[in-house]
Amino acid sequence: MKNFDDTMVVSYFLRGGSILSVILIVSGVILLFAKNGGDGFTLQQIASYSYSMAHGIDSKNISLGGIIQGVIKLDGVYFIALGLWTLIFTSISVVLVRLVWFAIARDSKFVIITLLVLFNLFFAMLVVPSLL
Amino acid sequence: MLNFIAIVIRFFTIVLAGIFSGFLGSLTGLGGGTILVPMLTLFYGVPIIFATGASLISTIATSDGSASAYTKEKIANVNLSISLEVATTGGAIVGSFVAIYMYAHALSWIVYIIFGSVLLFSLYPAVKKLHSEIPKKTKADWSTRFFKLSGSYFDEHLNRTVNYQGSRWYLGETIMFFAGFFSGLLGIGSGALKVLGMDWALNLPMKVTTTTSNFMIGITAATSSTIYWYAGFIQPMIAAATAIGVLIGAYYGSKVLVRISNENIRLIFFSILIFLGLDMIFSGFNKINIVFVDADFQFLTAASIASITILILFFREKIMSGMVHKK
Numbered sequence: 001m002k003n004f005d006d007t008m009v010v011s012y013f014l015r016g017g018s019i020l021s022v023i024l025i026v027s028g029v030i031l032l033f034a035k036n037g038g039d040g041f042t043l044q045q046i047a048s049y050s051y052s053m054a055h056g057i058d059s060k061n062i063s064l065g066g067i068i069q070g071v072i073k074l075d076g077v078y079f080i081a082l083g084l085w086t087l088i089f090t091s092i093s094v095v096l097v098r099l100v101w102f103a104i105a106r107d108s109k110f111v112i113i114t115l116l117v118l119f120n121l122f123f124a125m126l127v128v129p130s131l132l
Numbered sequence: 133m134l135n136f137i138a139i140v141i142r143f144f145t146i147v148l149a150g151i152f153s154g155f156l157g158s159l160t161g162l163g164g165g166t167i168l169v170p171m172l173t174l175f176y177g178v179p180i181i182f183a184t185g186a187s188l189i190s191t192i193a194t195s196d197g198s199a200s201a202y203t204k205e206k207i208a209n210v211n212l213s214i215s216l217e218v219a220t221t222g223g224a225i226v227g228s229f230v231a232i233y234m235y236a237h238a239l240s241w242i243v244y245i246i247f248g249s250v251l252l253f254s255l256y257p258a259v260k261k262l263h264s265e266i267p268k269k270t271k272a273d274w275s276t277r278f279f280k281l282s283g284s285y286f287d288e289h290l291n292r293t294v295n296y297q298g299s300r301w302y303l304g305e306t307i308m309f310f311a312g313f314f315s316g317l318l319g320i321g322s323g324a325l326k327v328l329g330m331d332w333a334l335n336l337p338m339k340v341t342t343t344t345s346n347f348m349i350g351i352t353a354a355t356s357s358t359i360y361w362y363a364g365f366i367q368p369m370i371a372a373a374t375a376i377g378v379l380i381g382a383y384y385g386s387k388v389l390v391r392i393s394n395e396n397i398r399l400i401f402f403s404i405l406i407f408l409g410l411d412m413i414f415s416g417f418n419k420i421n422i423v424f425v426d427a428d429f430q431f432l433t434a435a436s437i438a439s440i441t442i443l444i445l446f447f448r449e450k451i452m453s454g455m456v457h458k459k
Contacts, residue, residue, distance in 0.1 A: 017196055021375070022379055025376060028368075029143070029372050029373075046369050047134055047139040047142060049177065049178055049182065049370075052182070053179055058182070058185075058365065058366060058367050058368075059360070059362070059365065059367075060361075060363065062368070077368050080368045080371070080372045081368065084366065088354045091196060091350035091351050110211065113218060114214055116218045117217045121221060121354065123225065124224070124359050128358070128359050128362060
């Protein structure tokens, strides 16, 4: 236990998550340019703000279930989506690491506090979509 | 429609805006979004919905990218951040819902004005404390022990270990709820409010507040950005360009923060915030034609007021440090 440094673990998670998400996002951008678009839209359409607004080229129409299929098809839009979710989960993983750390340290007060933070995060992720 | 070269140029100019925002965002503990949203809306013509969506994603990138460096330096207070995140994530959920309501009811001009006002009002308590590199020690209260608000870190600039002791957690927690609320409403990390909550309410040293704030921003923005995702505020190409840029900027910003003096951080922080805050307020009023000024005039007015304010602050600091030397 004495050799375990939670801040270093958090640091590695953050670094690893950031690097992985950048790799995915950059790959997505390269694929978008190389294949002249993605997700059924041309590169010109995706690059246009007004076209995107009018035709719903946004996250609402990128189904989370479709991300894996999109990635298998080497679709740039889905690579970017996976990269963005990797960033979001990197932040969440930090909270999870701390939860484990507080549990190991038997610090029940901070375990409860960390669970409250996770409750808010998962409320936003799982309950909110049904409210919109 | 744009041709291929124009699209490449557009993409890389947004990456550049991201690098600039990420660098300053990490340096000041604001998160990239506070600077990115005004830049994208005012100078790039990006619709505010997509600007705030991209900004939230970039804010997570700044936080993740720079916090990895800060945790290594062991300046950020992890226990403190987790207890404050309860309020920031709760506020973020409420703020995101309010944002969705406003955009659905053509009230985006209010978002502009609130954005500008949050930037400007967040300056007041910080300006008052301009000369406190490290805060005076305050009396510990019940929250100091209960939430483990004390700690220490090695300050490279001062070349000594700084011990600190925070208090008034409840006040910090209240400010954090609003920080989360504005993060969800405006698509920013609300680093300014988080820094002020810890600096002014909890009375912690600036370096601890900026690094801990960077840590908390990621979790707060992760909460709001999942809601933004389902609401359709994230446009893949804009979000990709800003995330890449902000990560690069944040990485270099975090390298500089460990060396830079606290007074410098604050002065950079002020000048940019004043300019962007004024420009956003003018744009909000322009949208509903209450005040109509031409974009160049708007830019010049905001820049002039920001420059004059910074000059006054700079000379005030010189005069005050001169008076201390005389004593």
